Amino acid sequence: MVYGAILCVDDENIILDSLQEQLEKYFGTDYLYETAENAEEGLEIIEELLKDEIKILIIVTDWLMPGINGDEFLIKVHEKYPLIVKTILTGQANEEAINKAKKYADLFGVLYKPWSEAELFNIIKSALNKNE
Amino acid sequence: MKNLQLRTKLIIGITLVFAIIIICLLIIRFYTIINLDYIPEEYTDNGNIINSLFNRQLVFNLIVVVCGYISAILIITSATNPLLRNLKKISEALNKVLNNEYDIKIPVDGNSELSTLTIGFNSMCNKIKDAYEDLKESRKKYEKLIDNLEEEYIFYSKSQSGKLLTVSSSVKNILGYDVDEFMKLKDSLYTNNPVNEKAKEHEKKSLEGIQQPKFTVELFSKKGKPHTIEISEVPIYDEKNQLTSIEGIAQDITKGKIAEDLIKEQEQKYKLLFNKASDFVFLYEIDDNSKPGKFLEVNDYTTQKLGYSQEELAKMSPEDLTAVEFSDEDSKKNQLTDDSKFERIWESKDGTLLNVEISNHNFKIQDRNVAIAIARDITERKRVEEEIRYVNEELINQKENLEALIDNLTQTQEQLVQSEKMAALGQLIAGVAHEINTPLGAIKASIGNLNDSLDKALNELPSLVTERSAEELNLFIKILELANRGSPNISSREKRKYRKEIAKVLSDNNVDSPNLIADIFIYLHIFEKYNQIIDLFKSEKSLEILNSAKNFASIQKNTHTILLAVEKVTKVVFALKKYVHRDVVGEKVPTDIIDGIETVLTLYHNQLKQGIEVIRNYDELPEVNCYEDEMNQVWTNLIHNAIQAMDYKGILSISAKNNVDSISISFADNGSGIEKDIQDKIFEPFFTTKKQGEGSGMGLDIVKKIIEKHDGKIIFKSEPGKGTEFTINLPVK
Numbered sequence: 001m002v003y004g005a006i007l008c009v010d011d012e013n014i015i016l017d018s019l020q021e022q023l024e025k026y027f028g029t030d031y032l033y034e035t036a037e038n039a040e041e042g043l044e045i046i047e048e049l050l051k052d053e054i055k056i057l058i059i060v061t062d063w064l065m066p067g068i069n070g071d072e073f074l075i076k077v078h079e080k081y082p083l084i085v086k087t088i089l090t091g092q093a094n095e096e097a098i099n100k101a102k103k104y105a106d107l108f109g110v111l112y113k114p115w116s117e118a119e120l121f122n123i124i125k126s127a128l129n130k131n132e
Numbered sequence: 133m134k135n136l137q138l139r140t141k142l143i144i145g146i147t148l149v150f151a152i153i154i155i156c157l158l159i160i161r162f163y164t165i166i167n168l169d170y171i172p173e174e175y176t177d178n179g180n181i182i183n184s185l186f187n188r189q190l191v192f193n194l195i196v197v198v199c200g201y202i203s204a205i206l207i208i209t210s211a212t213n214p215l216l217r218n219l220k221k222i223s224e225a226l227n228k229v230l231n232n233e234y235d236i237k238i239p240v241d242g243n244s245e246l247s248t249l250t251i252g253f254n255s256m257c258n259k260i261k262d263a264y265e266d267l268k269e270s271r272k273k274y275e276k277l278i279d280n281l282e283e284e285y286i287f288y289s290k291s292q293s294g295k296l297l298t299v300s301s302s303v304k305n306i307l308g309y310d311v312d313e314f315m316k317l318k319d320s321l322y323t324n325n326p327v328n329e330k331a332k333e334h335e336k337k338s339l340e341g342i343q344q345p346k347f348t349v350e351l352f353s354k355k356g357k358p359h360t361i362e363i364s365e366v367p368i369y370d371e372k373n374q375l376t377s378i379e380g381i382a383q384d385i386t387k388g389k390i391a392e393d394l395i396k397e398q399e400q401k402y403k404l405l406f407n408k409a410s411d412f413v414f415l416y417e418i419d420d421n422s423k424p425g426k427f428l429e430v431n432d433y434t435t436q437k438l439g440y441s442q443e444e445l446a447k448m449s450p451e452d453l454t455a456v457e458f459s460d461e462d463s464k465k466n467q468l469t470d471d472s473k474f475e476r477i478w479e480s481k482d483g484t485l486l487n488v489e490i491s492n493h494n495f496k497i498q499d500r501n502v503a504i505a506i507a508r509d510i511t512e513r514k515r516v517e518e519e520i521r522y523v524n525e526e527l528i529n530q531k532e533n534l535e536a537l538i539d540n541l542t543q544t545q546e547q548l549v550q551s552e553k554m555a556a557l558g559q560l561i562a563g564v565a566h567e568i569n570t571p572l573g574a575i576k577a578s579i580g581n582l583n584d585s586l587d588k589a590l591n592e593l594p595s596l597v598t599e600r601s602a603e604e605l606n607l608f609i610k611i612l613e614l615a616n617r618g619s620p621n622i623s624s625r626e627k628r629k630y631r632k633e634i635a636k637v638l639s640d641n642n643v644d645s646p647n648l649i650a651d652i653f654i655y656l657h658i659f660e661k662y663n664q665i666i667d668l669f670k671s672e673k674s675l676e677i678l679n680s681a682k683n684f685a686s687i688q689k690n691t692h693t694i695l696l697a698v699e700k701v702t703k704v705v706f707a708l709k710k711y712v713h714r715d716v717v718g719e720k721v722p723t724d725i726i727d728g729i730e731t732v733l734t735l736y737h738n739q740l741k742q743g744i745e746v747i748r749n750y751d752e753l754p755e756v757n758c759y760e761d762e763m764n765q766v767w768t769n770l771i772h773n774a775i776q777a778m779d780y781k782g783i784l785s786i787s788a789k790n791n792v793d794s795i796s797i798s799f800a801d802n803g804s805g806i807e808k809d810i811q812d813k814i815f816e817p818f819f820t821t822k823k824q825g826e827g828s829g830m831g832l833d834i835v836k837k838i839i840e841k842h843d844g845k846i847i848f849k850s851e852p853g854k855g856t857e858f859t860i861n862l863p864v865k
Contacts, residue, residue: 091569
């Protein structure tokens with residue numbers, strides 16, 4: 001039985017693949033790891049998981065993506081699912097977007113690419129703790 | 133009688149003498165006869181007494197006397213003849229002399245006394261001639277003198293009563309009156325000039341016999357003009373010391389008077405000029421050492437302005453006025469004794485400092501070296517000059533400031549151009565950072581994953597080899613064979629689809645943990661071919677085998693991810709390198725235009741990917757000679773503008789056309805377009821519609837300049853709400 005899902009959103013597959021592998025490595029099979037290449041897909045996955053009654057614990061999203069940007073995505077998610085812990089993993093820090101996400105999406109944390117494993121685990125761990 | 137000639141007189145005398153002798157003879161005869169009582173017959177010849185008188189004796193006597201007379205006459209005549217001749221000559225000569233003819237030489241005859249007389253006469257004539265010449269000479273002189281005198285002088289005499297006795301005719305020349313006229317009118321000719329009052333007193337005293345000094349009267353001439361006449365009168369006394377008359381000489385000094393008046397007037401004028409001049413005017417002596425000496429004369433201005441009196445200045449030299457602190461320096465430069473113009477700082481008595489400009493001129497007055505100088509107070513001028521200088525300096529400063537400002541502005545402009553480039557680059561870099569950071573993140577994560585997987589794989593390897601059954605090993609090898617064979621570009625959505633499918637199949641086949649196995653299948657990129665191994669997942673150890681294979685496959689997968697990431701980084705770095713590439717200064721190089729556009733597109737990838745579809749429509753283009761980095765700036769600008777105009781969502785159509793002798797590149801967006809009223813402003817520098825901080829407004833100005841520098845053209849079509857298309861035309865050389 002999984003505790004819930006961790007959703008990663010990034011337009012780069014190499015990020016999604018490596019990120020997912022890292023998360024699996026640390027958090028094992030207790031969680032479900034979902035990946036989406038853009039915000040729309042992310043929203044789709046959320047809906048699907050909810051249908052399957054799988055709770056989404058954490059979203060890790062890139063900021064600069066085709067279509068909807070990370071901050072807007074998180075704001076949309078937040079409107080419906082305020083309890084999901086939201087983090088951004090980005091290669092380009094856009095202060096305005098970060099602040100917007102903090103204000104309107106209760107952004108939990110920001111990770112900058114290239115990130116270290118330790119940073120990632122700490123933030124996910126504390127996010128999971130928050131969720132519990 | 134008187135007028136009779138000498139000879140005639142002699143002849144008359146002798147004739148008289150002989151006549152008397154004859155008469156005496158006759159008387160004597162007569163008395164003899166009378167006294168004779170007897171008259172001899174002979175005497176009474178014929179009885180007549182007379183006959184008796186003239187008897188023979190008497191006749192004889194008479195003949196003798198007559199002969200004597202004749203001979204006397206003859207002698208006289210012959211004796212006086214040469215004398216008379218000479219006398220006649222002399223007399224003629226005398227006549228000539230009397231007629232002022234002195235050039236006479238009487239010929240001398242013989243050595244008689246007359247000759248001596250003639251010689252004497254001749255020499256006398258010579259002397260008289262000389263004297264006469266002299267006289268004539270001096271008379272001429274005197275006549276001239278008198279003539280001249282009469283031009284200016286009137287000679288007159290007055291009686292004791294003051295009545296004019298004589299007046300020289302020169303009065304006509306001088307005053308225009310005839311003598312008589314003048315004598316009549318004289319008393320009425322006096323003008324009203326007060327000088328006449330005094331003159332009348334003098335005249336009165338003169339009449340009393342008292343010698344007067346010269347005095348002047350003013351009289352009207354006949355023409356009615358006043359003439360100034362200078363009078364000298366002398367009283368004349370006779371032997372008895374009685375005043376007989378007053379002799380006077382009157383001289384018309386009107387001309388002289390006028391000249392004198394003129395001089396006086398001139399002097400007054402110069403004096404006035406001297407004193408009223410609003411400059412220091414002064415005369416000073418120059419001593420034997422050619423140094424300026426004491427003031428000789430100063431004008432009123434000098435005394436007033438300097439506060440020193442005439443007397444004080446008379447003891448000072450112009451150099452004493454020079455303010456002490458400036459004296460040394462100044463006097464070395466300019467000597468007050470030079471004919472020159474120079475400046476000094478003077479100190480007045482009360483200590484006021486004055487700037488003066490002195491021009492002086494040296495000259496001699498009665499063997500004394502003096503100089504006259506005019507010094508002008510230029511304190512005010514200096515002040516004004518100083519002010520002007522100050523204002524000038526200020527202006528120069530301001531000008532410099534302005535120039536500096538302009539420099540600054542130019543620099544700022546250059547900086548703006550540069551900053552525009554940098555801003556564009558900055559935005560690119562920000563995007564590029566993401567572009568690089570993303571693969572770097574992947575690499576970093578992958579390396580960690582790779583490391584862990586390798587560790588695990590190495591740990592598992594011995595047991596795998598020794599403990600696994602052939603069946604299990606077969607599965608292991610089969611899994612590894614299928615792993616990483618699936619399409620790498622499969623979307624996550626498809627992956628999810630496969631996962632669900634696989635999990636369902638596994639579940640349908642009663643395999644434990646179907647979701648976990650499905651996840652690993654997806655991880656291993658085993659999508660369609662899961663069927664080939666799904667039957668093998670019957671054993672309990674299958675999941676262990678799958679996990680072991682996953683560790684080995686992870687090595688491969690992460691390596692692949694790293695490779696992909698490195699490719700991405702390489703691409704971006706290469707584009708960046710190309711973009712920032714600097715041309716060899718000032719040289720155009722053959723450039724692949726499309727390559728340049730693609731480089732910029734690469735760098736803008738992460739901005740474009742957000743929602744912009746780039747449609748490329750490229751002809752094959754020849755290389756164009758250009759400044760590569762400048763052209764990159766053009767593409768950057770146009771692409772960036774298009775992205776912003778479309779707000780990161782839309783279609784960017786880039787087309788490149790080959791027109792053989794030129795190429796046309798156009799960038800068409802379907803963004804907001806440009807409002808009609810600002811369409812003609814978009815190429816102006818500093819014109820921007822972007823928010824502050826987003827653009828300097830230099831972008832299109834720079835683009836235009838760069839294109840013009842390449843002899844190209846840039847035009848645009850824009851429709852608000854529909855989009856804009858910029859077209860660049862570049863010649864191919």
